[in-house]
Amino acid sequence: MTVAVLFDFSGTLFRVESTESWLRAVLDGAGVELSEAEIVETARALEIAGALPGGADPVRVPEELAGLWPVRDRSAELHRAAYTGLSRQVPLPDPALHDALYDRHMTPAAWGPYPDALPVLSALRERGVRVGVVSNIGWDLRPVFREHGFDPLVDAYVLSYEHGVQKPDPRLFTAACEALGADPGSTLMVGDSRHADGGAAALGCAVHFVDHLPAAERPDGLRPVLDLVG
Incomplete structure (x- = not known):
């Protein structure tokens, strides 16, 4: 039994929400404006990078994250470092947006x-x-x-x-x-x-x-x- x-x-x-929804929420919260085409392109790049926790796995784990990726769930610090490391493979208008994206995925709204x-x-x-x-x-x-x-x-x-x-x-x-x-x-x-x-x-x-x-x-x-x- x-x-x-x-x-x-x-x-x-x-x-978790879609990568595009995730990106839009963070851009809106930061008051950053991108064209529709830029949003779609950036969301696609973030998805390929595997930057959204709970979303798609990275197509390729960067060499500098190879040791971190397999153990990312063992601590809060490792988890943030792994996913912001993936996010930073994609250029964003403001570097602070990488941490903002990570913070967004921890909210109930995501x-x-x-x-x-x-x-x-x-x-x-x-x-x-x-x-x-x-x-x-x-x-x-x-x-x-x-x-x-x-x-x-x-x-x-x-x-x-x-x-x-x-x-x-x-x-x-x-x-x-x-x-x-x-x-x-x-x-x-x-x-x-x-x-x-x-x-x-x-x-x-x-x-x-x-x-x-x-x-x-x-x-x-x-x-x-x-x-x-x-």
Whole structure:
């Protein structure tokens, strides 16, 4: 019997805004004007660079970031350095915009839940199933959950930067199971990364994968979780 479910954050419960929306919000906030063509071109370059956390991976990791990129989720400092390093591959009108872009992605406004996320978490709560969020991340995502009304449905948050280890390291999943008082053999891990989230299987957790798609293209990807829990 499943008594606990662990969820990944980005690409599983929530989806980050588009790169173009991200860029527009920061330019508007800074009072910087670019032509429509410049905005589209710059957003495309940022996407290729992989500069938006939670967005597309970089097409190519620059040599100077090669050592940093694999361990970026182990601390807040590493995470910021990695993503602003990618952003700085793209020229912007003001160098300060690179940090502003990073800051924007940490705001609740930059994230939207998948359509079925709230109903699924609510159903798990009604069934008495404990819920944890296990994320490779470099910042505190709790305000995102509070802003969108998800926080009362989450029993524990286990974030890589707070533990100094990142998925697929079994220690992060162990910490999550311990926080929920759940045995790994009675726990289900739900995520979008076979590499990172699949690490829970080493502890004996069941694992279910979802596709990391735009929210409109994945309206009910989480609903199978309810059948798996039983």
